[in-house]
Amino acid sequence: MLNIEITNEEFDKIRKFVKSRVGISLSDQKATMVRGRLHKRLNELGMSSFSEYYRYLSSPEGEEEITSFISAISTNVTSFFRSPHHWVYLKEHLDELFLSKPKKKIRIWSAACSSGEEPYSIMIFLRENLKDFESWDIKILATDISHKALEKALKGEYKQKDVEGMQKAIIHRNFTQRKTPMGIVYDIDPALRSKIIFRTFNLVNDDFSIFKFHFDIIFCRNVMIYFDSDTRKALISRFAKLLPKGHTFIIGDSEAITENKSEFALVKSSIYKRI
Template identity: 50%
Template sequence: MISYEITETEFDKISKFVYDQVGIHLALHKINLVRGRLSKRLRHFGFNSFTEYYEYLLDDDTGEELLMLTNEISTNVTSFFREPSQWEYLEKELKRVELNDKTKKIRVWSAACSSGQEPYTIAMFLLNNLKSPSSWDIKILATDISEEILLKAASGIYSSEEVKGLPKNMIAKYFDRVKIPHKEGIDFEYKIKSIVKDMITFRKFNLVHSSYTFIKQHTFNWVFCRNVMIYFDATTKNKVVLNLVDKVKKDGHFFIGHSESLVTMNKSDIKMQAPSIYKKI
């Protein structure tokens, strides 16, 4: 297999392009990671150098290659009911919403939804915890930069491994089990039921570059922006958080990942309730 070399100049050009387009900050110590991950793209096109690849990236008006590149250097890792303390917090918060919200509307944004486990968790959580879910008008917006991952999310099909962490009664209630032939016998896959799926709209959205104006201010009860800001530098993170918080309703909540932090930010609009949980004030 050909091994490609990358010069610092080539790396700087690619990392600047990625930063400008997607907000992902690739520091120089990531040079080997980038070389390793992107070598398969060079091989795919039959390019001989990272310069040829960079030129192709610049010329690609479809943005497809930028997506492929983003998928290679970022991770889509996710799971159902990730960050358990947030769901415990939300059980109490949902009771407050049920008591006080006369609009009978719940709006939620899963802003880097990956393969869908996050928005489906939100939907299942609401169906399971609201006293009378059918009397609420619920809409969940689920967005991600990657079209490929959104296709998987919208299919709502998961392997036995992927649903393993879910309680058995939830799997029975919200998934159809489908038999699939397998080399060593029979395996199953799990297809999310339409009662859950119909609550969600999937849409491509780049947190760094897309325009936020298609959503009105103060729209959402909850915005989840979890485990994506790890890729952003402070400036990008500030911009993204301000844009997202602007869309949260008063007394609504903003959630980040546990390994993320907003300590360096000016947080006049939000107040920390617990690590990774913020309330709009």
């Protein structure tokens, strides 16, 4: 494998490009990390310099490469029922959030859904907690920038270690088990999957005006940490337009809304309401 170094100039070009296309901010200290995580990728592509990689990344042919780049520098890490206190909150506020809806219609957006654990957790939560679940009109929009993550999400196929945090009875009601040469696989119930619409969507650069309806809840967890404060602020304002007054916005445990105070009020750690 070729040992490829990154010059300051190359890092700066890549950094500006990534900031404008996906809103991810890379500080000066990240040059070593970018080099370390991408030099294997450059070798795979048969490239000998980061200048060559930059030209590819910013060309029309490099469109798909942006996803590989993001995967290399960010993480797709997720899990079923991540951040337990979010689910406790939803359960405690079931009446106000769901049962009070005369039309029995629920619309939720899992923005940056990674490999699907988040939207499936929401659907499992609703099935487990709403009486007459089948009579409700429920749709979850689940989006991510990564095609690879979405492919996995669409399959809805998980390993033992992915589901083991859930109660056995919940696994039993919402997955079917299958033996494969690689071990036991858990397939999400297709009835749950059919209520989820998976789409690619870049939260920084794609057009929010395509949404012609409002959401009851938006989950945008553990992705805004990668964005700089201007990008985050603009994104939160775009979410605000899709949430009527009183509706809920849930972000990652380690995140907080520090600006946009006229749009969202804190209800509980990382849970906000539109004002």
